[in-house]
Amino acid sequence: MASICKPPESLSFNGNVSQNWKEFEEQLIWFLEGTESSEKSDMAKIGIMLSHAGKEARDVYKTLQWEANGDDKKFNKVLAAFRKYCSPRKHILFERYTFWNIRQEEMESVDAYLTRIRLKLEMCEYAAEVCQDLARDKFVFGLIDDRTKERLLCEEKLDLSTAVAIAQRAESSGQQIKEMSTTTHTEINIMQRSHGQTNQTTYCGNCGRQHKPRQCPAYGQECSFCHKANHFSRVCRSRLINVSQQKNSQVNLRNSLTAGRKVQEIEQSENVPNLSSEDSQDLFIDPLQVDGLNKSQSWFANISTIGGQLYWKLDTGAEVSVLPAKLYEKLQPKPSLKQTSMKLTAYGGTSIQPISSCQLTCTAPDSANSKTIEFYITPVDAQPILGLTGCVELGLIKRACPIQVSSLTKQILLEKYPTVFTGLGQLGTYHITLHDNHQPVINPPDKFLTHLKSSYSKHWSEMYVQEF
Incomplete structure (x- = not known):
């Protein structure tokens, strides 16, 4: 009988100890009944219990407090003592x-x-x-x-x-419905094959969906990417080729960081910091691309570097200078690359991880003054950016002296602009406290859902009529 009864597993004092003891006690009682050991002496049953409970349970048995002498040799008293010991540990x-x-x-x-x-x-x-x-x-x-x-x-x-x-x-x-549906579909497919019908749905490369023959929803439609007919832009072959070329360009540039050790060593000058050992930092850059912005509203300059001139955007709001990977590949000869742990943050919070960095000798237009400027190479296909430090070093911008206004007082503002401080939505009396180390910041405009545009427009019109 004993050979077919599985003994209880050892008692664990980790996790839910109360539940562990409950399961162990239940297994122990069934084991004693199954092996016909329930009629044995108390010491025999205690020995069976402690031998299967494990070393930690035997150590606990030695430290238990007993109400009367001899209780440690009574099976029911030992069970009650362990039950009490484990119960406070239940959460x-x-x-x-x-x-x-x-x-x-x-x-x-x-x-x-x-x-x-x-x-x-x-x-x-x-x-x-x-x-x-x-x-x-x-x-x-x-x-x-x-x-x-x-x-x-x-x-x-x-x-x-x-x-x-x-x-x-x-x-x-x-x-049952699932089984019936599977049987029905099997019968329909058999009937279709037996009659030689070809009315099955297949994947279509013009719309990216599955449909029956001659039922493509892209038929007669114009692609918004290449403006050709009878296909959607998401499966446009011209678009997919363009994306693939950009990805290959990024992969080739990344591979040059590792494979470049076989064709050229990364140069480390005493005057240039080793960016491979620097701590990770976050640097702010201006947006790399803004749809609908007229270039006449921005500052650009033709700056000479190796391989000729590049058309740079002058951005004093950027802390670093940025060179797209696509333009880096066109430089001849290519400057040495250095690994970097910098993380760039664009306006609006978008994070951009640069691939690497390099040093370029740049010359400003109409100037013989050349400076070595560090550029961060990014996988973004956009206009190259000359940041604040580069603009200052090349003499493209200068710091203007602040305008001092000594005679402006609160009373003068109230008298000169009375309508600004009265009426609905106008400025009143406010108290604003700034921290001593507060740094001013420009936040991007708030966004709202497109389907709420009509509601916003109606509300703005009402505010305009009320001279808000």
């Missing part, structure tokens, strides 16, 4: 938290889901009179099938047994 709040977070898992049956709820509910120590209602609520809330859940919520007087019966019927009918 009721955590057990209830895990109970209310139970959800039916994918491919889990209704019966298995209900069993998990009942087992966890026993460990929560709720009052007996509310356990049925709590089990019903948790059962309904955690169902994975929304249609079954909706069906249960429509019941006015719903108890646990009714909810389980409805869910079981829904589960059984769902499996």
